[in-house]
Amino acid sequence: MTVDSTLLEMRSITKTFPGVTALEDVNLVVRSGEIHAICGENGAGKSTLMKVLSGVHPHGTYTGQIVYQGDEVRFSNIRASEQAGIVIIHQELALVPGMSITENIFLGNEPRRRGSIDWKAAQRRALELMEQVGLREDPDTLIKDIGVGKQQLVEIAKAFAKEVKLLILDEPTAALNEADSQHLLDLLRGFRERGITSIIISHKLNEIAAVADTITILRDGRTIESLDVKADGVNEDRIVRGMVGRELHSRFPDHTPDPGEVFFEVRDWTVRHPISTERLVCKGSSFTVKRGEIVGFAGLMGAGRTELAMSLFGRSYGVYLGGRVFKDGKEIQLRTVAEAIEHGLAYVSEDRKAIGLNLLDDIKTSMVAAKLSKISTHGVIDQVEEHRVAEEYRKSLRVKTPSVDEGVTKLSGGNQQKVVLAKWMFTDPDLLILDEPTRGIDVGAKYEIYGIIQRLADQGKGVIVISSELPELIGLCDRIYTVFEGTITGDVARGDADPELLMKQMTSTKKIPTP
Amino acid sequence: MSRIKDLQKNLFGGTTSNARQFGMIFTLVAIILLFEVWTGGLTLTSGNLIAVVSQYSYILILSIGMLMVIVAGHIDLSVGSVAAFTGIVVAKAMQEFSLPWPVGILVGLAVGALIGAWQGFWVAYIGVPAFIVTLAGMLLFRGGNQYIGNADTVPVPEGFRSIGAGFLPEIGPNTGYNNLTLLLGVAACVAVVWRELRARQTRHEMQADVAPVWISGLRLVVMVGVIIFATLRFAGGRVGTSLPISGIILIALVLAYSYYTRNTIGGRHIYAVGGNARAAELSGVKLKRVNFMVMMNMSILAALAGMIFVARSSASGPQDGLSWELDAIAAVFIGGAAVSGGLGTISGSIVGGLVMALLNNGLQLKGVGSDMVQIIKGLVLLLAVAFDVYNKSQGRFSILGSLMRPFRRDDPGQPLDRSLSTSDTDKAPIAG
Numbered sequence: 001m002t003v004d005s006t007l008l009e010m011r012s013i014t015k016t017f018p019g020v021t022a023l024e025d026v027n028l029v030v031r032s033g034e035i036h037a038i039c040g041e042n043g044a045g046k047s048t049l050m051k052v053l054s055g056v057h058p059h060g061t062y063t064g065q066i067v068y069q070g071d072e073v074r075f076s077n078i079r080a081s082e083q084a085g086i087v088i089i090h091q092e093l094a095l096v097p098g099m100s101i102t103e104n105i106f107l108g109n110e111p112r113r114r115g116s117i118d119w120k121a122a123q124r125r126a127l128e129l130m131e132q133v134g135l136r137e138d139p140d141t142l143i144k145d146i147g148v149g150k151q152q153l154v155e156i157a158k159a160f161a162k163e164v165k166l167l168i169l170d171e172p173t174a175a176l177n178e179a180d181s182q183h184l185l186d187l188l189r190g191f192r193e194r195g196i197t198s199i200i201i202s203h204k205l206n207e208i209a210a211v212a213d214t215i216t217i218l219r220d221g222r223t224i225e226s227l228d229v230k231a232d233g234v235n236e237d238r239i240v241r242g243m244v245g246r247e248l249h250s251r252f253p254d255h256t257p258d259p260g261e262v263f264f265e266v267r268d269w270t271v272r273h274p275i276s277t278e279r280l281v282c283k284g285s286s287f288t289v290k291r292g293e294i295v296g297f298a299g300l301m302g303a304g305r306t307e308l309a310m311s312l313f314g315r316s317y318g319v320y321l322g323g324r325v326f327k328d329g330k331e332i333q334l335r336t337v338a339e340a341i342e343h344g345l346a347y348v349s350e351d352r353k354a355i356g357l358n359l360l361d362d363i364k365t366s367m368v369a370a371k372l373s374k375i376s377t378h379g380v381i382d383q384v385e386e387h388r389v390a391e392e393y394r395k396s397l398r399v400k401t402p403s404v405d406e407g408v409t410k411l412s413g414g415n416q417q418k419v420v421l422a423k424w425m426f427t428d429p430d431l432l433i434l435d436e437p438t439r440g441i442d443v444g445a446k447y448e449i450y451g452i453i454q455r456l457a458d459q460g461k462g463v464i465v466i467s468s469e470l471p472e473l474i475g476l477c478d479r480i481y482t483v484f485e486g487t488i489t490g491d492v493a494r495g496d497a498d499p500e501l502l503m504k505q506m507t508s509t510k511k512i513p514t515p
Numbered sequence: 516m517s518r519i520k521d522l523q524k525n526l527f528g529g530t531t532s533n534a535r536q537f538g539m540i541f542t543l544v545a546i547i548l549l550f551e552v553w554t555g556g557l558t559l560t561s562g563n564l565i566a567v568v569s570q571y572s573y574i575l576i577l578s579i580g581m582l583m584v585i586v587a588g589h590i591d592l593s594v595g596s597v598a599a600f601t602g603i604v605v606a607k608a609m610q611e612f613s614l615p616w617p618v619g620i621l622v623g624l625a626v627g628a629l630i631g632a633w634q635g636f637w638v639a640y641i642g643v644p645a646f647i648v649t650l651a652g653m654l655l656f657r658g659g660n661q662y663i664g665n666a667d668t669v670p671v672p673e674g675f676r677s678i679g680a681g682f683l684p685e686i687g688p689n690t691g692y693n694n695l696t697l698l699l700g701v702a703a704c705v706a707v708v709w710r711e712l713r714a715r716q717t718r719h720e721m722q723a724d725v726a727p728v729w730i731s732g733l734r735l736v737v738m739v740g741v742i743i744f745a746t747l748r749f750a751g752g753r754v755g756t757s758l759p760i761s762g763i764i765l766i767a768l769v770l771a772y773s774y775y776t777r778n779t780i781g782g783r784h785i786y787a788v789g790g791n792a793r794a795a796e797l798s799g800v801k802l803k804r805v806n807f808m809v810m811m812n813m814s815i816l817a818a819l820a821g822m823i824f825v826a827r828s829s830a831s832g833p834q835d836g837l838s839w840e841l842d843a844i845a846a847v848f849i850g851g852a853a854v855s856g857g858l859g860t861i862s863g864s865i866v867g868g869l870v871m872a873l874l875n876n877g878l879q880l881k882g883v884g885s886d887m888v889q890i891i892k893g894l895v896l897l898l899a900v901a902f903d904v905y906n907k908s909q910g911r912f913s914i915l916g917s918l919m920r921p922f923r924r925d926d927p928g929q930p931l932d933r934s935l936s937t938s939d940t941d942k943a944p945i946a947g
Binding site for chain 2: 336340357376
């Protein structure tokens, strides 16, 4: 085993999207035969970097140099990088559920004999590959009939079929249970013995500390540091410090919080995944919200924050298994979205375009969509009133548009978000759940959104903010719950909240006593 | 220059501001003028116009329901069969039990509602795609028609025939015209003027830009002119003829459903479901109920269309309603609805239906065979939608966009507007 020669070097990679610099002068050095971990908060640029490497963002759309096996390479698409032996396995597996294991392993790479597929050879080769990744199944089994853990192994076998030299795994264990994760990590160690290099992107810092040789930390699209795990004696705390070590600027409007009594309480909320019957996305979660309080929910992607919010909001996600909700001391039922709205709940989704807005609508139609009854008599909409209401929100939220008759697609992200906020403010909610309210929004608009959230709290409404950006939660919230794998792992008051403490609680089920 | 822009923006901007419909109105006028010249003035004679209305009113009635189905993101292939099935049930019921004809109509509507509830149940509550449910319905109810009628024709009584073949009575002094049709025409003119004034006032209340007075005036002159012309034609036919009863039913339905889709919560919800079902659901729209109601409504209208057809041909037969679904669907898409749902208007579908009807009629007047008629209709449907798809993919919005480009410097950016009963204000894309 040699870990001296450099397999891959990415030199000062800069990648910009319209309006955003995703990567700035990023460097990555991967030695031959090592397990290299890339860590960073959501949006730090990890995935973008891997997309640059694998040719998803082809040469010419970024600046910088990629040197692979001693030569500069310029991949124009994924196929080119795969031919060079770089294979990326994404979090969402790219398998065809209705095809067998063999068929999936050789999809697009079928062994041929005289023009037709040589299924015998494929079968034989598939068995070899499955042996290598420790997958014991009949190769004719359909993908949909095996678990996520085994599907992951099929993906890796598929990569091996392409003679992989550098295997990239994006959040490989996010969807796996403990045993499957362990197996996968063992497998990676086995590959290292055989000289195959792996890059692993993961939020599970304990796994990274256990398996990686080198760790590169990205933050805000820049390389922060590269750590040698053994030599530097790296542990989880050390990684966390690298990930969050950022100054909190005064990016928030001045605000004096004035929370009142607890008015909203959830007890033992338990929900399972809509398809996978064993996976619980909320495991007996309990929490409270006070009037006029801004409560944050911190957690990494896939921790179950959105699932918690949507399942509360009229059971819009997963299968409800148990739990009770109290408002003003009385138990309430939230079986449908209409009921939830009736009880004063509002949910602003994390994905405005996919599920938050009807993109065919104009601004005023969108703003009143969640409570048309308020501007109607006997089911007939008063269009003068509709226009008046929309104008009012346009002015008070400062939506930048010449007219509320404009289509919502013409607005920028920040202004679209204001329209969605208006839509839910119009329902007169007592509790607003805002899921990633500033995602994809520029700094100026963020400041305005923060101001709106604070005004809502000052009106005595409870506000829940779900965010992947810790500084945002720390700057905005009066109290922060941390969530890890469907469990609420902490309840941190404003004064105690610091990024390291939160990050620790977001990456471990162990409840850490708040100081 | 700016006047042309104002005109384009405001003249037809009232109920049908979707630019595609504007293009379709051009096309409709062009087709009428083409055939008027080509047939030596036959197209716009009283007799022919009356024939067109009574011959195509049931397709247009279907396209009202189909528009709502398509806006909600579904399709209904069963309408022809449902129409035929209802026709035979009603004809049989009146023959066997000698029901009075008004009761027969109620029975027909009830049959439509039942069938609609059946199809709506599968689509909304079980989640079977409407394409499949109504494909099954197409077979089911065609077979049902032949089973009940023994694959034979069943005549209907005289009174029943009035909804398909009837005319307004001749009353009052002899003016040389059908007086009731004249009255309807006057009422329509008054309504149009009143609505324009209301619309201006509403814009005023909203403190939005009001279209220049000359635009309103021009729009009124054009619309009143068209109404007067049509009134005189329909009233001035052979003695004993007028605007057909089926045409009056059609107009009433168009007005009612246009109002419903534009101005009510229920109508808004149909567009919301078609535009983004998940977003609608998360806004408290009862998805299943909307889907159920839309499918049920379609079958009720199909039942009505079936009865009007039976009344017109004075008997119900096994071949009634054959391929009506295709005509109705074509009308809706020519009229500007989006295949993916969420977009389209009743008035657009009616214009689309009229384009097809007048094309059909004109070609028949010229003695063109049904083979060529079908080929031409197929091409028109394909080209109308292809033009629009192409223009959208080029970042423009419509046929009109490309027609008007030489006159215009700014980005057309016509909004996908349907809910507005008044003119649009200035459009400028917003960035930032």
